[in-house]
Amino acid sequence: MRAISDGKQIDLGVRKQRFVLAMMLLDANKLVPAERLVELTWPDEAPRSARGVIHTHISRLRSVLNAADAERHGVALISNGPGYMLKCDPKSIDVNKFMDLCTASRNCQDDDGRIRVLDEALALWDGPALASVAAEEVRTRLTRHLDEARLLAMEERIDAHLRLGRHAEVIHDLTELEAEHPYRQQVVAQLMLALHRSDRGPDALSAYQKLYRRLDSELGVEPAPALRELQTRILRDDPALNLNPREKLKAGPRQLPPDVDHYTGRRQHIEQICQLLTPRDGGVLPVVAITGKPGLGKTALAVRAGRRVAAEFPDGQLFIDLQGNGLRPRDPSEVLARFLRDLGVDGADVPATLEERVGLFRDRTAGRRILVVLDNAATEQQVRSLIPGNAECAVLITSRRRLTGLDMRKLVDLDVLNQVDALALLADLVGDDRLAAADPSVRRIVELCGGLPLALRIVGTKLRSRSHLTAAALAARLEDERTRLDELVGGDREIRASFLLSYDSLDAEHQRAFRLLALMPDNGLPPWATAAVLDVDFRTSERLVEDLVDVNLVEAAPGRYRFHDLIRLYAQEKLAADDERHVARTRMVNAYLHLGKRADALLEFGGLYQFDCPPFTVDAPGVLDEIDRAPAAWLDQEHPAILEAIEHAAANGHHDLTYHLSATVAAFLELRAQWADLKRVAELSLAAARGSGSPYWKAYALFAVGLAARETRDFRKAEEYFRAGLEILPHANDPLLEVVTLLSVGVAQRLQGRWNDAARYFDGCLSVLEALDKPRWRAYTLRESGVLDRYRGEWDRAEERLRAAVDTFERLGDRRWIGATLRELGIVRRAVGDLEGSLEVLIRSRDALRGAGDLRREGAALRCLAETHRAIGALDEARACAERGLDVLELTLDSHGLACTQVVLAEVLMDADELEAARKHLDKGLAALSVSGDPRWHGKALITRGRYLMASGDAAGARTAWDEARRMLSEIGAVEAEHVGEPLGR
Structure with a gap:
């Protein structure tokens, strides 16, 4: 379920939200009742809040569409009485495009045209309809007609290929279809005919027998009469089943290698490449290149696609490995000499010069339909001479380089296999009896192989050939980064060797860049950081890294460069020199330290801690403006790199660097409520401060650890850390840090119901702030004091302080x-x-x-x-x-706020006489609040509990609950103690 606007994908939110949009799209321009959305979203039992949840999803979808300027495209999501309506152009929805194309295909005058239209229609599919958003039961109910239409389109496309004599090219597709739809007799009939025409009569009859046994044993029926008749005709070798001899392929070079065994995935790529290679009107030779990092299976994909379109090129298919990944790529003149001999030119008649060979090659391919597959191309110059001049031919190239200087119809940029296809490939290689896709070890193997087909083939072969080797044992071996590449070796296949070919083809300058970029964190580096690592000017860095992108050793994402995990491990092996590693890391970390401090100073409660950091020496245009414009957004992207740098600094005993880096992300982690990360960096900072003996940084670290403990409601730990920090503060000589700590202690005391202590801390804050020009902190302190006044029922003073804030x-x-x-x-x-x-x-x-x-x-x-x-x-x-x-x-980590809201909802439901629903929410809320350490809300929940018991006829139980609530609330001086026994109102 995806939405695209102006070529960019829109973030549609969580799965249920995308499902709601899918329902609206299936009934676009019609009113969809809210009850139907509820029923389909929760097919088993809808929660009482279901209508509200649907309304929330609709509201958020409307916000998403508004942000994408949907109205400009005629898209609007509106509320209409009892339901909702999505207004849009029906042609903007893929399912409608698909149906229209299927109808158009039936009006085509020839099978080539019909195939092109059906290819376009089927390319709109990406797996079963709604599979990413709907449970299977609901998916089947909603999309049965779509699945049937897709299957029918596949069958019609295959019929067209069979009529054109392309039986060999459709056997693989039919085999997959037959496995997916084992009772579909039309598919079996097509498979039988394709196998028979490919001189595989026994296989055709075996396909019939397999279906016969399946139908007989499982359903107690026989195949349809038409299928039984086809079996009889195959047994008799009926000549009418064969094509007219004039329609058979002419003789010519047939050099495509055999299909790789256990091929899985890449279906969309195959369909796309086949469509691109098909000659079109207009007289332009189709040239298609497949590019991607080492180990992705570029050659296997090219061979598979080439075999699929072989029938389009009856005059032959030429194939050659140009050895572009090696130290001596093939000379194009020598390649042309071989091609000319393959096309019937006597060896003695092959011209001597490259120019003459190019001319004769184009002459021999003129007027003929030949597919040329150039595997492992090195450069554009190597390839240009090998391209025919006849637009009826086609050229398919594979290369680790992007070949951006070559005129081509399409550059197909191959990526790693997705998890589903990777799991399927591994299972196919090993055998289903050895692997279960749900096994965590199997999934971990796929993750550690990074989706690279070559790596998966190596480990799959190991598991298949070594019966004693379990998936769990292999996964454990691969976990160790130091030896992972050693495990990815099988016979003459080795991941490291594949990477070595690309590395050796680089000059010294690019090899150095490749090595140093091994230091990049897991989430990659922005361009300015690569310049810092490489110690070159920004433009030089950009050129070097983009060159590595062009040869697919580095991945480029918007505003960021990354390594594939396995290539990164290889780069780290190459970065052996400790001096080179240390100096480059220092440059990178210093840049992050400078920019992180700048971003922190611009956050709401950042800039608390001051320290001198190295200057920012990278001439990166725009990075400072980017931070000044949106510091939190910059830290959203870059804080993982800073966290990794903190871990490295702490592990290597760099105390100053540890607490300085921690200071740059502490306010951000609080802003984003990332308490586990805040706790971790604060603990590392505290250990570093103790190691260096700095009272200032020790006080800072104690405050940060205490804050993380307080926000996760570990009040005992929070108080312990805060008090330790207050003891050190006189030696830290930082009045603002004193304010922050006093305020944090006061909030912790207030949350625990220790309100007199909290008031003293708040008053202390205000006293220190009298001498400081810190209006934000004064306002924050006034707000916290006003909250405390509210808890006590001191309404006038609470309002005065809150309005001032x-x-x-x-x-x-x-x-x-x-x-x-x-x-x-x-x-x-x-x-x-x-x-x-x-x-x-x-x-x-x-x-x-x-x-x-x-x-x-x-x-x-x-x-x-x-x-x-x-x-x-x-x-x-x-x-x-x-x-x-x-x-x-529910979208946050605020379990306390969730529990309070459940208590309030229980009160509302009791007002509506829905006691059972109220009880469910109350039980959940009270259970959480009873262990929260918050006596005020615990007491309020007990008031609600008493009201529920009274309404249920348990007066004694109600009095017990109210007595406990009154005691608890009176002890802390809460105003709610005066209202025990009344409905919850504050």
Whole structure:
């Protein structure tokens, strides 16, 4: 399920969201009832929140389409009464294009035209319809007619090939179809006819017998009369089954190698190449090149495609290995001499010069239809002389280089096999009885081979030939990066040798670049970082790396360069010199340190820690502007590289570098709620600070570890780290770090219900801030203090502090914290009885948080909106907000917020007399809150529990729950203690 706009793929979100869009597309321009979407999305049992979830998916899809400027293309997703409608041009949907092309194929005047149209139609498919978004039961129900139409198109295409005498070329396709559709008698009939015409009569009869046994044993029926008659005619060798002799292929060179055994995948590539090679009107010779990194199976693909189109070239097929990967590629003059002899020129008549040989070659191919396959081409110059001048011929080239200087119809850029095809290839090589696709070891082997067919063939052959070798044992061997390439050796096949050919073909400058780029992290490097690693100017670096891309040793993605995992291991082997490795890594890490510090200083709560770092010496245009424009987005891309650098620095005892690098990502990791990563880098930073004896960096690291512990609700650990940091702070001489730590301790105390202690810490923060010009931190402290006032029921002071914080955040233009503070203010307005004012403020809060992309706080705002709607008496709106809040929070790691929202939804459902549904949500919420360490929300959940028990007739149980809630809330001074026994309202 994909959407393309202006040539770019659109991110359609999670699977269920894509499924909803698929349903709308299948019924485009028609009203799709919400009930139908619910029924199809949850075929077994829909949750009560299903309508809300569907509404959320529709809203997000509408946002996605709006972002892609869908209206400009006539696409609109609208709500209409009880359902939704997707308005669009039907021709923009692939399934409609497919149906139209199938209809058009039946009106073609000749079979060649029919095949071209059907190839175009079938190229729109990428596996079974909706397989990526729908469960099989639902998929079959919705797309049975589409699967049948696809199968019929395949059969019609094969019929056309058979009528043209291309029986040998369709046998493979028919064999695959027969395996996928074992009861499809038309497919078996076509396979029998193709095998018979290829002088494989016994195989044709065997195909019939296999079907006969299957139908007899499993269904108790016989094959259809037409199929039985075909069997009889084959047994009699009926001449009428054969083609007219004039339609048979003429004699000519037939040099294509045999098909590789156990070939899997690449179906779309084969279809594309066959279509491209087919001569067209217009007099232009079709030249197609297949490129890709070593080990992808370029030659195997070229041979398979060449055999598929061989019937289109009845005057012959020439094939030669140009040895472009070796030290001495074939001379084009020698190749032409061989081609001329193959085309019937006597050896003595072959001209002496290259120019004369080119002329005679083009003369001998004129007026003839010949396919020329040039394998392993080295350069454009080597290939140009070997291209016929006749547009009825075709040329298929394979090369590790992109050959961008060659005029061609298409460059087919081959990539690794996807996981499904890679698993299928491995299983086919080993045998299904040895492997199970669900086995984690098998999947790990595929991952460690990186989807390279050559690597998979090597390990598959090992597993097949060594019965004692298990998938688990082989996977364990491959896990060790130091010896992985040693394991990928089988007979005369070796991954390392394949890479060596490409490496040896490079000059010294490019070999050095290849080696040094082995230092790149797993997520690759941007162009400016490659310049830092190579220690050259930006343009030189760009040229060197793009040259490596052209020979498929490096992969290029938008704004980034990467290695395939196995090629990276090979590059690391070549980077043997420690000095060369150390100096290049230092240049790369220093560049990341400088830019990371710049980005951190621009984040909301970044720039806390100051240190001197090396200057940024790369003349990379635009990188500084990119960081200044969107620092968080830059860190989204680059923080994995910084994390890897932190791990390396810590492992090698570089203390200063460890805590300096950690400082550049700490605020970002907090912003993105990546607590596990924050905990890891903070612990490494703490160990480094202890090793260096720096009180400043020790205090910083203790604060960061404490923050990660607090946000994961490990309050005991958080307090331990924060207190240790406060003891060191007087020696750190950093007032702002003191503010941050005091504030963090205060929040932790407040979350645990220790409100007097929290107030002291907040007051301490405000006291230190009097001497600092830090308006953001003052506003943040006022917000946290206002929250505490709210918990205590001190409404006037809470509103005063919260409004002061909002004013400051608005001056700063900080949408995230405007929204977060407005949420608290909306709760206060509800508490003092201003329900309309609360609603207005909370809607502003939700919209601001949604615009800032803060899902966690948006979910909390939706929860508060539900409470206000409930207080007004608008139960439908309250329920919708609570359910949408659950949907949003499920996309985050905020289990505490999710539990609170479940309690609020339970209250709404009880108001609607849906006690059983309320109980389910309440049980989940109470179970999580009872171990959360938050006595306030635990007590509020017990109030709701008491209300449920009372409504269920258990008055004694209700009183017990309320007594416990009153005790718990009174101990911390929570205002909710006054309302125990009443419906939850705040």
